[in-house]
Amino acid sequence: MNKRILIVDDSFYMRTMLKNMLTDAGYDVVGEAANGQQALEMAVATTPDLITLDVILPDNTGLDVLKGIRQQQPDAKVVMCSAVGQETIVNEAIENGALAYIVKPFSEERVLEIVGGALQGDGPRA
Amino acid sequence: MKSRDQEYRELFMAEALEYYDAMSRHLSELERNPQDTEALNELFRLMHNLKANARAMGFVDMGEVAHKMETLFGQIRGQERTFTGSLVQLTFGAVDTLGNMIRAVGAGQESADAHVLLDNLDRLIRGEEPVQAAPEQTTEEADADAGRKLELSDLVYIPVKKLDNLLNLVGELVIDRDRILTLAAELGNAALQTTAQHLFRISDDLQYSVMDVRLVGAGVLLNKFPRVVRDVAAAENKQVELTLAGQDVQIDRNVLQLITDALLHIVRNGVSHGLEDAATRVAAGKPAVGQLRISALTERDDVLIQIQDDGRGIDTEAVRQKAIRKGVITAEAAALLDEEGVWMLLFEAGFSMAEKITDISGRGVGLDVVKLAIDSLGGQLRVSSELGKGTMFTLVLPTSIAVKGALLVELDARAYAVPLLHTDTVLALHADEIFAVGGLLMTRVQEENVPLVPLRQLLYVEGDEPLPRATRADLPADDTLHQVLVVSYNNRRLGLIVDRFLRQQNIVVKPLSKPLDTIDLFGGVTLLGSGQLCLVLDVPALTRLFLTKRP
Amino acid sequence: MADSSAAPGSRRAAPVAPEAVVQLIVFRLGDEDYGIRIEQVKEVTVTPEVVKMPKTPPFIKGIANLRGDIIAIVDLEERFQLRPAGRPVPDFSYTLAVEAADYTLGLMVREVPRPLTIPVSLIEPAPEFVQDSGQRDKYLEGIAKLPDSEGVIIVLDMAKLLTPSEIMRLPGRVEPPAAKADEAPNAPTPPEKP
Numbered sequence: 001m002n003k004r005i006l007i008v009d010d011s012f013y014m015r016t017m018l019k020n021m022l023t024d025a026g027y028d029v030v031g032e033a034a035n036g037q038q039a040l041e042m043a044v045a046t047t048p049d050l051i052t053l054d055v056i057l058p059d060n061t062g063l064d065v066l067k068g069i070r071q072q073q074p075d076a077k078v079v080m081c082s083a084v085g086q087e088t089i090v091n092e093a094i095e096n097g098a099l100a101y102i103v104k105p106f107s108e109e110r111v112l113e114i115v116g117g118a119l120q121g122d123g124p125r126a
Numbered sequence: 127m128k129s130r131d132q133e134y135r136e137l138f139m140a141e142a143l144e145y146y147d148a149m150s151r152h153l154s155e156l157e158r159n160p161q162d163t164e165a166l167n168e169l170f171r172l173m174h175n176l177k178a179n180a181r182a183m184g185f186v187d188m189g190e191v192a193h194k195m196e197t198l199f200g201q202i203r204g205q206e207r208t209f210t211g212s213l214v215q216l217t218f219g220a221v222d223t224l225g226n227m228i229r230a231v232g233a234g235q236e237s238a239d240a241h242v243l244l245d246n247l248d249r250l251i252r253g254e255e256p257v258q259a260a261p262e263q264t265t266e267e268a269d270a271d272a273g274r275k276l277e278l279s280d281l282v283y284i285p286v287k288k289l290d291n292l293l294n295l296v297g298e299l300v301i302d303r304d305r306i307l308t309l310a311a312e313l314g315n316a317a318l319q320t321t322a323q324h325l326f327r328i329s330d331d332l333q334y335s336v337m338d339v340r341l342v343g344a345g346v347l348l349n350k351f352p353r354v355v356r357d358v359a360a361a362e363n364k365q366v367e368l369t370l371a372g373q374d375v376q377i378d379r380n381v382l383q384l385i386t387d388a389l390l391h392i393v394r395n396g397v398s399h400g401l402e403d404a405a406t407r408v409a410a411g412k413p414a415v416g417q418l419r420i421s422a423l424t425e426r427d428d429v430l431i432q433i434q435d436d437g438r439g440i441d442t443e444a445v446r447q448k449a450i451r452k453g454v455i456t457a458e459a460a461a462l463l464d465e466e467g468v469w470m471l472l473f474e475a476g477f478s479m480a481e482k483i484t485d486i487s488g489r490g491v492g493l494d495v496v497k498l499a500i501d502s503l504g505g506q507l508r509v510s511s512e513l514g515k516g517t518m519f520t521l522v523l524p525t526s527i528a529v530k531g532a533l534l535v536e537l538d539a540r541a542y543a544v545p546l547l548h549t550d551t552v553l554a555l556h557a558d559e560i561f562a563v564g565g566l567l568m569t570r571v572q573e574e575n576v577p578l579v580p581l582r583q584l585l586y587v588e589g590d591e592p593l594p595r596a597t598r599a600d601l602p603a604d605d606t607l608h609q610v611l612v613v614s615y616n617n618r619r620l621g622l623i624v625d626r627f628l629r630q631q632n633i634v635v636k637p638l639s640k641p642l643d644t645i646d647l648f649g650g651v652t653l654l655g656s657g658q659l660c661l662v663l664d665v666p667a668l669t670r671l672f673l674t675k676r677p
Numbered sequence: 678m679a680d681s682s683a684a685p686g687s688r689r690a691a692p693v694a695p696e697a698v699v700q701l702i703v704f705r706l707g708d709e710d711y712g713i714r715i716e717q718v719k720e721v722t723v724t725p726e727v728v729k730m731p732k733t734p735p736f737i738k739g740i741a742n743l744r745g746d747i748i749a750i751v752d753l754e755e756r757f758q759l760r761p762a763g764r765p766v767p768d769f770s771y772t773l774a775v776e777a778a779d780y781t782l783g784l785m786v787r788e789v790p791r792p793l794t795i796p797v798s799l800i801e802p803a804p805e806f807v808q809d810s811g812q813r814d815k816y817l818e819g820i821a822k823l824p825d826s827e828g829v830i831i832v833l834d835m836a837k838l839l840t841p842s843e844i845m846r847l848p849g850r851v852e853p854p855a856a857k858a859d860e861a862p863n864a865p866t867p868p869e870k871p
Contacts, residue, residue: 004629011175012285013137017182020130030629045533045552045627056174072554083178083193105182458789459723459771470744501745540728585731640780642740642749645732651740651747659728659742 002028003119006048008039008065009081010057014104018052018081021108022115036060036068043069043076050119052102055082055089063093070097079118081106135231138183140285142228145172149221157218160209170199176224187240188227194247195220201251212256216246286379289340290632294530294547296333303329337526340380344422344429345373347382351393351420358397365404365415366397372422377429378526381503384634385431385521388499392433392519393420395493400437400517410514412436428505429525434518440511442468452476469509473497496521502634502653503527527634532652532662534628535611537581541660542624543633543652548665550612550619552627557601560608565595565677569621571612578610578621579672585647587675595677615669622668635662647671697797701821702773703830704790707759710830712793712821713773717835719781720774721790724750738785743774750783777839793830795821800832 005027009015012034019029030046033039036059043051051069055062062080069076080093080101090101099118102111149172152165159165177192195217201207209217223243230237246256303325310322348370359366401407401416408414417436422429442465449455449471460468471477475494500507506522531546551571560569560578567578583593601608610621633652637643649664701712702721720743727739727750736755740747750772754760772783773790800819816838821830 010171011141011179012287013134013141013179014175014182016137017134028629041552042630044554046629047627056171058168058171083174104178456723456789459721462721497745501742504745506745588732636747638740639747639749640777641782642730642733642737645730647732648730653742658726659740659747661728661730 002026003049004028004030004046005115006031006033006039006042006046006051008033008042008051008057008062009054010034011054014054014081018111021111025112027115034058036062036065039065040068040072044072047073048076050077050079050115052079052081052115053098055080055086055093061089063089063096066093066096066098077118079114134183137285138179139228139232141179142176142231145176146221146225146228148172149224153218153221156209157214163203166199166203166209170196170203173199183231185227185231187237187244188224188231190244191220191224191227191240191247194244194251195224197251198247207253213250216243216250216256219243220247284339286340289336290380290531293333293336293340294545296329296336297530299329300333337378340378340526341376342379342382343373344375344377344382344431345370346379347386347389348373348420348422351389354390354393355397355418358394362398363403364397364401366401366418367415369417369419370421371419375422375424375429376525377422377523381429381523381525381527384503384527385499385523388496388521389420389431389433391493391496392521393418396433396435396437396517396519400435402438406438424525425522427525429523431521431523432518433521434516436516439513439515439517440469440472440509441513445469445471449474449477466509469511470507472509473507498653504634504636530633530635531630532633533611533630534654534660535581535609535622535624536626536628537585537624539625541628541654541658542581543631543660543662544611544613544622544665545635545649545662546630548613548615550614553610553612553621554607555610556605556607557598560598560601562597565597567596567598567600569610571619571621574619576612576619576621577672577676578608578623580623581611582623584622584668584671584675590675592677593675613665613668615666618669620669620672633660633662698794699797699800701793701795701830701832702790703793704771704773704784704786705788706754706757706786707761709759710828711753712830712832713775713835714818714832715792717775718773719776722772722774724770724772724783724785741772741783743772743781743783746781748774748781748783750785752785754787775835775839777835782839795823795830799823 005022007015007018007022007029009018009032015032015034019032022029030048031042033042036057039051039053039057053062053066053069057065060068066078066080069078076097078093078098080090080098081104082090082101083104090098093101100114102114149169152169152172155162155165156169173192173196177189177196180186180189180192198207198213198217202209207213220243223240227237227240249256303322307322307326310318351370352368355366355368396418397416401418402410402412404414407416417434419432419434421432421434423432424430446460446463446468449468450457450460454471454474454477455463460471463471473493473496477494497507500521500523504524504527508520508522509517510520511517532543533546533549533552534541534543536542553569553571555569560567562568563575568575569578570576579593579596587593609624609626611624611627612619612621614620631654633654635650635652637650638645638648642648646667647664649662649667652660652662654660700715702715702718703710703712705711722743725741725743727741729739730737730749733739733749736752738750738752741750767787770785770787771789772785774781774783799821801822802819816833816835818832818834821832823830
């Protein structure tokens with residue numbers, strides 16, 4: 001069975017691009033969330049194998065959402081999506097259980113490498 | 127299909143224009159009230175998104191401006207500086223520049239050089255004053271600016287999702303309309319009946335208009351095939367001439383999307399199995415180059431897509447024997463099939479005509495995906511073939527379909543679909559978050575008591591008697607989480623206890639045929655990708671059933 | 678599928694005499710042979726995966742996907758109370774897709790049905806005293822006595838059986854159990870095709 005991924009990003013463009021990359025690579029994108037509230041609900045509803053989580057979201061920061069998800073599901077695998085210059089947030093995210101982070105703008109190879117690594121249970125990496 | 131690049135470009139534009147409007151709005155709010163943290167946070171987030179998206183699209187300058195603006199708003203947010211002085215003017219100017227850049231992308235033009243602005247933004251970030259507080263404009267430029275702001279594009283960018291949502295709403299409207307028509311007829315009130323008739327016509331027009339918006343030319347998909355055919359022909363060492371026809375035939379974008387894989391399979395199959403190699407063709411007295419034709423045409427309300435080759439044709443007896451050998455059908459049943467019935471076996475799961483697995487058509491999936499895709503659309507598949515002369519596959523497709531977003535839930539190892547239109551929220555509740563009042567299980571959702579009922583009880587407990595009075599003692603003693611889907615209808619919320627949540631998915635709802643259409647708990651049925659049947663729950667009817675049966 | 682495919686060679690078997698013949702699809706229910714006129718049968722197939730449907734009488738086994746048509750699958754043995762006690766529903770069965778005026782229904786049978794051509798004159802109206810098997814007699818066209826003591830075939834009239842209210846009716850009960858029959862004309866129209 002294909003690995004199931006939930007995408008959390010407030011940009012429709014970004015979600016579509018990520019979704020295309022992941023779907024083309026054989027993953028099932030089981031849901032998309034555009035804000036923190038949706039992300040928390042969808043994480044429960046879809047029990048994905050992995051969540052890609054944008055660090056900046058309209059209603060919560062990505063960090064709050066990460067904490068919320070890890071509280072609901074301590075084993076949830078989360079990969080953060082950030083831009084350059086957000087190393088502080090990213091480091092805090094890793095301390096809070098995120099497995100890895102992808103720096104925007106991202107290349108397809110990079111995304112697949114990091115997502116694949118996180119699903120195989122590698123430790124924190126970028 | 128549009129190319130990915132084109133799709134990304136359109137999505138980018140649609141969002142960038144939205145961002146630009148929101149930035150302008152929030153900037154004005156921030157100017158009025160520099161303490162408005164909400165506006166500040168939004169500006170920061172919008173700049174962040176625009177930066178990431180622009181960089182992904184390769185718009186370097188736009189990404190740089192947005193990046194520096196994000197940094198500035200970050201500094202304001204971090205209280206390293208305030209939204210005052212030269213900064214105010216420069217940020218307004220920068221947002222205007224971003225707007226120009228976005229419009230230039232839309233018009234396919236180069237945007238003006240931005241280095242002066244970028245340098246000034248850098249100075250501000252370093253805490254210096256910008257060199258030219260406001261880049262001076264000539265009067266003409268200012269006039270041109272003023273004029274430009276009044277021009278609105280004749281085109282709007284609409285994500286397909288919004289259209290789907292619109293069509294879903296129209297679908298719901300049509301259902302209510304039909305109810306009103308029936309009620310009006312029952313009541314026999316002439317004025318009401320006239321109004322209902324009017325409503326009927328308007329909502330009909332509305333439905334057609336919305337569907338019309340989603341129509342695209344079949345060419346967006348067909349035009350992908352020259353490349354596909356070339357690649358497959360090269361890999362299979364065959365000579366193929368492809369002709370396309372009917373690229374202008376109008377069809378729902380979602381229909382095209384759903385049949386993309388199916389068409390790909392048929393075309394690959396046609397090249398690798400239908401057409402012979404040059405030597406075989408010449409030996410059979412045919413031209414060395416094989417002909418493949420893909421055409422779209424309109425037939426009444428349907429669109430036909432035909433894939434025709436002049437290859438070897440289908441060997442009916444070979445297919446019949448192979449199907450029996452592969453266990454697709456019993457020998458008895460196979461003997462009853464006529465020629466066309468045998469050809470349809472090609473599309474059964476487990477049947478794959480190629481004895482050798484090739485790169486092109488031996489990917490573990492066969493022509494059965496074609497049948498699944500067509501079935502899920504409520505379309506038809508026709509085959510005609512003549513041995514030695516060629517084969518033609520015809521996909522009969524609806525011009526338009528309504529795709530509904532739905533949440534799939536599982537109950538007793540069966541999937542049920544609940545339209546997103548009526549889903550409110552999903553909860554995973556511990557037993558201590560559930561309480562019993564008056565024989566009903568309840569939980570708190572956003573300051574409101576919401577009754578909970580096992581979906582199993584609503585679906586399977588027979589008779590019209592009230593449901594048994596529930597107490598907390600009914601809940602399992604262990605600490606398993608109770609999966610609850612909160613649905614809402616008429617502002618009334620109801621929590622359905624299910625076994626688990628599967629996923630969110632777009633579904634095509636097929637109405638139930640007689641005699642089962644009298645069971646109003648189901649809005650229809652849908653075929654999942656696996657070919658599995660899935661009942662679609664009707665939330666209004668479930669809610670009504672709960673109200674009549676509540677203890 | 679063409680009718681002729683289900684009865685290969687049956688045209689050749691027609692006698693030269695001007696006597697009218699009827700082609701039947703014959704199948705077993707309980708320990709009796711039943712027949713349906715071939716023009717009422719759309720297709721014979723191995724029963725596809727059947728999905729149980731809540732709020733239906735027990736003889737409706739559920740719904741199945743038959744070449745894109747979603748049809749109800751009916752167990753006539755249960756409907757007519759013909760299944761001998763203790764004999765379970767078979768794991769593997771065949772389905773006859775039969776056509777009513779505006780919909781298709783699947784009849785589940787345990788053995789592979791066979792085509793048979795007989796003179797119309799062999800079919801005799803059902804005797805009045807066959808009143809012991811639920812409401813089966815209401816749907817009979819007649820009973821065909823085969824020559825040479827090859828038994829009898831009970832010929833069903835699908836047109837009578839297949840009205841939606843009849844098919845949903847439980848044996849021995851007059852009211853349809855769904856009790857929603859009056860709502861049928863109001864059934865929501867699908868938004869796809871106005």
